[in-house]
Amino acid sequence: MSGVPVIVCGRRAVIASAVREALSPDYEVIHVITSPEQGASEIPLVLSGKQPPDSSENPGSQDYSRPAVAVVTGGGYDDATFSNMKDACKAFPNVPWLRPDMSKMKDMPPGTDPKAYAKASAARVKEMLDELGVGRKKTDDGTYIY
Template sequence: MKPIPIIVCGKSAHVAVGVKEGIRPAYEADQIEALHVVQSVEAGVRDIPPLLEESPPSKEWANLGTQEYGKKVAAVIAGGGYNDAAFEQLRKACDGKSSIPWLRHDISKDIDPRQPRPIEYGEQIAKKIVQCLQGLEKDKKMDKDGVYWF
């Protein structure tokens, strides 16, 4: 089976790397791959729209994702560092570019935002992302625009 390419929006590099590593063994035979990792709203506004159109972003910026561009992105995942305004800014920049799910992390469910994140935090978040994506796949919502909390 082919890997399922996603875009991960995470402001913390160590959490984003943990998410990237944690999603790899998902979906049994399938894999989820972090095609591109966005670490700021500005980078997301710049990079996500071309990725949704299966075009590579500018090569002048380093990226933590697999960078195997030219694939149809299956979902955009936003971590807890993106508040409502930042998330809406990302969505607005991508308006009309695709019909895929956008996942948001509900940080109120798992950690005090004032506390530092443990090293395994990214992998814990990856499990929640995988569960959410599996639920969307089961409900046949992977090709429908919408916002879903994990």
């Protein structure tokens, strides 16, 4: 059985791929977003269960048979880029969006060891997704800080 399908937005593919690995097997990263522009155009498609165009090099599982039930963003997305992506998904008001609390990563800035940074981030993401019951029970609309 596959994990709960989610989207991960990470500016650095190496970190996003490591987060994908660390979330498995409970959560399946079906699509990875690496830019705000890509996010605004592709996240709505993936949330509706459709395959984005030219996703051949996407490091996600690319199993679009089930729509993603949550969107997880990394530290490379500021308030404006986060809002632009989320605003593009207004048709999906009940999908939870997770953002990092960067103060929790101050001892491990993104430029240090990408795998360690990704593993620490993924642990917090998994904890928040579990707490919200994402994919297992209905969640409230909103943005959640992990």
